[in-house]
Amino acid sequence: MRVSRYTVTVAALVMSVEILGAQTKITAPKNKYSPQDDVQLGREASAQVEQQLPLLRDDNVASYVSDIGQRLVQAIPPELRHPEFNYTFKVVNVKEINAFALPGGPMYVNRGMIEAARNEGEVAGVVAHELSHVALRHGTAQATKATPYQVGTIAGAILGAIVGGTAGSVIAQGTQFGLGAAFLRYSRDYEKQADIEGSQIMARAGYDPRDMANMFKTIEQQGGSGAPQWLSDHPNPGNRYAYITKEAESLHVENARRDSGAFQNVQARLRQMSPAPTTEEATRNARNGDRRTSGPVGTSGRISTNVERPSSRYQTYSEGNLFRVSVPNNWREMPGNNSVTFAPEGGYGAVNQQSVFTHGAEMGVARNESHNLQTATDELVRSLSQSNPRMRRDSGYERGNIGGRQGMRTVMTNQNDATGRAERVALYTTFLDDGTLFYMIGVAPDNEFGTYDQVFNRIAGSLQFAR
Numbered sequence: 370m371r372v373s374r375y376t377v378t379v380a381a382l383v384m385s386v387e388i389l390g391a392q393t394k395i396t397a398p399k400n401k402y403s404p405q406d407d408v409q410l411g412r413e414a415s416a417q418v419e420q421q422l423p424l425l426r427d428d429n430v431a432s433y434v435s436d437i438g439q440r441l442v443q444a445i446p447p448e449l450r451h452p453e454f455n456y457t458f459k460v461v462n463v464k465e466i467n468a469f470a471l472p473g474g475p476m477y478v479n480r481g482m483i484e485a486a487r488n489e490g491e492v493a494g495v496v497a498h499e500l501s502h503v504a505l506r507h508g509t510a511q512a513t514k515a516t517p518y519q520v521g522t523i524a525g526a527i528l529g530a531i532v533g534g535t536a537g538s539v540i541a542q543g544t545q546f547g548l549g550a551a552f553l554r555y556s557r558d559y560e561k562q563a564d565i566e567g568s569q570i571m572a573r574a575g576y577d578p579r580d581m582a583n584m585f586k587t588i589e590q591q592g593g594s595g596a597p598q599w600l601s602d603h604p605n606p607g608n609r610y611a612y613i614t615k616e617a618e619s620l621h622v623e624n625a626r627r628d629s630g631a632f633q634n635v636q637a638r639l640r641q642m643s644p645a646p647t648t649e650e651a652t653r654n655a656r657n658g659d660r661r662t663s664g665p666v667g668t669s670g671r672i673s674t675n676v677e678r679p680s681s682r683y684q685t686y687s688e689g690n691l692f693r694v695s696v697p698n699n700w701r702e703m704p705g706n707n708s709v710t711f712a713p714e715g716g717y718g719a720v721n722q723q724s725v726f727t728h729g730a731e732m733g734v735a736r737n738e739s740h741n742l743q744t745a746t747d748e749l750v751r752s753l754s755q756s757n758p759r760m761r762r763d764s765g766y767e768r769g770n771i772g773g774r775q776g777m778r779t780v781m782t783n784q785n786d787a788t789g790r791a792e793r794v795a796l797y798t799t800f801l802d803d804g805t806l807f808y809m810i811g812v813a814p815d816n817e818f819g820t821y822d823q824v825f826n827r828i829a830g831s832l833q834f835a836r
Contacts, residue, residue, distance in 0.1 A: 370727075395565055405453055408454065436631075443574065486632075505562055511556070511559070564612070565612070672716075679824045683695040692772070742776075778796065802834075
C-alpha cells in the first residue's frame, strides 16, 4: 500500500538546598536575538537532527531520560526561565559519549552516554549542563558574535557544530548556508558557565553536583589516544573537576539522588539491544535511505518477499502527546513527514520514490469536515483510494471500541505497488476529543491476512489516547 499523507500529530519535586557558602553568580551573555529566535532555530535544527540521526524508540528509556530532564527544568532559576521555550528530551541511538541541546529547548542524549554513566546522578549532570546552555541562550549568544550572519541562516551551522566531527560535516553540507561544522561550537567561557549553572540546577533538583564532575572525568578517561566526541564540541575550560567540586561545596543537598532502580533497569534494557552504530554510520545510513531507529531489530528501508511473522511479544511506544500503542517487538517505528508507520524488516521501503509498505500498521490523524464518524471515515476511504486506485471496499463497517472510544472498522482489498501482489487493508477510525479523526491502517498480503488481522485488532485494542 502507498503511504498516506495525513499529519500525525513530570511533575518534578525540587528539593530544598542549604546554602553553605557563596554560590558563583552566572549572568547570561549579551544576546541580540530574542527568545522567539531561539525557538525558531531549535525547531529548524531539530527537524534536521531527526532526519539524520536515529532516535531510540523505546518508551522505557525515553520516559526515564525525560523524567530526569523535567525534574531539572523545574530547578531552573527564575531569571533564566523563558516561557517560550519547550524543553524536550530524546535519546539518539548512537554509541558515542555525547549529548547536545538546541536553542529553545530540544535536547538529545546519546545512548552511549547513558551506557557510560555509573549512576543516575551522572546522567543528570550531563542533562543539567546542556539545559544550562539553553537557559543561558549560549547558541544565539555565540551567533551574536557572528555579525555578518542573519538569524535565519544559522540553524544548519548550529546543528553541524553541536553534532560535531564527521557527522556534523555531513549535516552542514546538507544545508544551504555552508558556514562549516566548526561554527558555533561553545567557547570555554560558555562551557564553564554551563558547568557552574548546571551544578546549581542539579543541587536544586536534589542531585549531587559532584556526579557531573565524575561524569566528565569518565569522558576524559574513555578518550584514549583521541578525545571523545563530547570534548570536540564541549572544550574543557581547564580544572573542570576541581571547580565543579568547589561549587558543590557551597551547596548541601539532603538525600541526594545518585542511583535508582529505574537507572539499573534502563542500562539492562540497553544491554539487551543490538550495539548502537557510530554517528558516522548512522548519517551514512540516513543518506542511503536507512531510517533505522532502535536496538534489537533495524529496518533496512527495502521491500522484501521474506518478512518475519509478527512476534508474540509486544513493545509500547509513545507518540508525543497524542497516543501510546503496543506493537510486535520485531516491528520498528518509521516516522514519516506526515505519519508514523510500524513495520517489520523488509515490510517498508521506497519504490519509484514512493513510500510503500507491505506489512505493518500506519497511524495518524486527519482533519474532520464532518461530525459523523461514518461520514468522516467515508471521506478518508475516498482519499486513500485516490493514491491507491486499485483499492476496493471488501466489507461494511463494524462498530467497536478503539482506545476506550467508539470506533469503526472496515476491510479493503488492494494491489500493492511494490510487489504487484494482492493485499488486504484493515482501517480503524475514531474521533479524538478535539474532533479530529484518528485512523489506523493495517496492511498485509492477502494470503497472510488471517494471521495479521489478529495482530491489527490487538494493536488497535492497545491504543491509549492523551486527548
